[in-house]
Amino acid sequence: xxxxxxxxxxxxxxxxxxxxxxxxxxxxxxxxxxxxxxxxxxxxxxxxxxxxxxxxxxxxxxxxxxxxxxxxxxxxxxxxxxxxxxxxxxxxxxxxxxxxxxxxxxxxxxxxxxxxxxxxxxxxxxxxxxxxxxxxxxxxxxxxxxxxxxxxxxxxxxxxxxxxxxxxxxxxxxxxxxxxxxxxxxxxxxxxxxxxxxxxxxxxxxxxxxxxxxxxxxxxxxxxxxxxxxxxxxxxxxxxxxxxxxxxxxxxxxxxxxxxxxxxxxxxxxxxxxxxxxxxxxxxxxxxxxxxxxxxxxxxxxxxxxxxxxxxxxxxxxxxxxxxxxxxxxxxxxxxxxxxxxxxxxxxxxxxxxxxxxxxxxxxxxxxxxxxxxxxxxxxxxxxxxxx
Ligand code: FDA
Numbered sequence: 001x002x003x004x005x006x007x008x009x010x011x012x013x014x015x016x017x018x019x020x021x022x023x024x025x026x027x028x029x030x031x032x033x034x035x036x037x038x039x040x041x042x043x044x045x046x047x048x049x050x051x052x053x054x055x056x057x058x059x060x061x062x063x064x065x066x067x068x069x070x071x072x073x074x075x076x077x078x079x080x081x082x083x084x085x086x087x088x089x090x091x092x093x094x095x096x097x098x099x100x101x102x103x104x105x106x107x108x109x110x111x112x113x114x115x116x117x118x119x120x121x122x123x124x125x126x127x128x129x130x131x132x133x134x135x136x137x138x139x140x141x142x143x144x145x146x147x148x149x150x151x152x153x154x155x156x157x158x159x160x161x162x163x164x165x166x167x168x169x170x171x172x173x174x175x176x177x178x179x180x181x182x183x184x185x186x187x188x189x190x191x192x193x194x195x196x197x198x199x200x201x202x203x204x205x206x207x208x209x210x211x212x213x214x215x216x217x218x219x220x221x222x223x224x225x226x227x228x229x230x231x232x233x234x235x236x237x238x239x240x241x242x243x244x245x246x247x248x249x250x251x252x253x254x255x256x257x258x259x260x261x262x263x264x265x266x267x268x269x270x271x272x273x274x275x276x277x278x279x280x281x282x283x284x285x286x287x288x289x290x291x292x293x294x295x296x297x298x299x300x301x302x303x304x305x306x307x308x309x310x311x312x313x314x315x316x317x318x319x320x321x322x323x324x325x326x327x328x329x330x331x332x333x334x335x336x337x338x339x340x341x342x343x344x345x346x347x348x349x350x351x352x353x354x355x356x357x358x359x360x361x362x363x364x365x366x367x368x369x370x371x372x373x374x375x376x377x378x379x380x381x382x383x384x385x386x387x388x
Contacts (some may be wrong), residue, residue: 001227003238004029004214005386009221009228010243012041013367014357016207017073017374018241018382023212025378026386030212033219033228038201039208041243041357042328043367045200050268052306053295054199058326059262059316060279060293061200064193065368071192073371078203080194081301085187089281091152098281099187100149101180108152115181122146122179140171145179156285161260161318170333190368195298222248234352239385241377243357245327246343254342257362259327263317265289272308273297289315330362354381 005028022028042058125146134140141150196203278297
């Protein structure tokens with residue numbers, strides 16, 4: 001085999017960023033492999049023919065960043081719409097704005113409080129457990145925003161996310177619960193946000209559109225019968241960037257790192273708009289899913305190209321992942337963190353292999369964070385390996 005200068009395992013945003021930089025800055029020949037049949041990793045999306053919606057196959061993806069470096073980098077490959085993310089929640093037969101803000105509070109308490117009045121009320125309610133060290137997530141939630149708001153908007157939602165009674169969950173899962181004492185319901189507070197104008201997949205195709213980059217899909221790094229396998233590359237001394245699960249790389253030698261996953265249930269409606277917004281949370285226990293995504297509403301600027309009479313919604317059901325499920329959110333208990341630290345040590349001992357991305361480093365990263373860490377990893381660790 002005529003090996004390239006670098007093999008990247010995983011065509012997600014980490015892998016594509018590294019591949020793009022290696023080709024452009026080091027004139028490297030790069031092979032990108034992915035076990036899936038498409039590029040883009042979890043940010044991949046496709047067009048739904050019936051409705052004209054862009055479906056984010058692995059869950060809703062909203063781009064936002066305050067890093068000028070990342071914003072300038074991504075703008076080389078796509079333009080962004082002026083989409084601004086906002087979320088609503090259904091609770092006890094009413095729809096409220098999120099994140100919890102003065103609108104939510106005044107609607108909930110049937111009041112017309114000023115910011116100062118609302119602040120005083122929440123502080124008083126949060127004082128219920130004053131002087132006690134919260135022993136579980138329930139107590140922590142109450143001590144952060146008071147029992148009424150906690151029980152309405154956080155308790156059951158969290159129970160559905162974790163399939164566990166919050167009284168049984170560690171307090172450490174939440175550090176803060178944002179409450180805004182004004183009517184700002186803009187979800188992200190970053191300098192820049194938006195959605196890729198012609199879709200996520202086009203964006204990522206352009207990242208790989210360098211003739212020095214070759215992408216092979218449907219290829220498993222651990223399949224010894226193909227030329228870019230772990231063993232073959234090690235024997236040939238080819239530098240590797242690995243963005244798959246770190247425990248899988250070491251054959252789960254120290255045990256499995258724990259993840260949560262999400263099952264999506266697709267529902268189609270014979271109407272143009274079902275929720276009137278892109279994301280509706282369901283805060284109560286009687287609805288079994290946590291939230292529903294109505295993809296058409298992420299792209300109102302495409303209205304003319306969308307079907308005015310049909311819409312598609314994905315309901316999200318959260319659960320603990322088994323091996324073979326899509327790993328989405330690291331569970332990150334103290335035991336998981338300790339286990340990852342041991343895997344990290346093994347990873348550091350792998351000559352010529354750089355571990356990156358959310359699976360390779362067992363971390364929840366947003367897209368902008370993954371791109372920032374990939375640009376850094378390229379500069380600090382990969383460029384030196386490629387220097388001839
Ligand atoms: P990613 O998982 O994308 O790529 C890894 C690739 O490696 C995969 O394509 C996989 O197939 C491949 N691979 C694994 N094992 C392999 C093997 N053995 N052989 C070959 N290939 C292998 N971010 C954000 O900014 N805004 C948002 O709104 C959201 N929303 C969101 C929702 C949900 C449900 C999740 C789970 C995540 C988000 N994110 C997000 C985060 C975003 O998805 C994330 O930051 C990036 O997709 C991570 O890119 P990576 O390249 O690290 O991993």
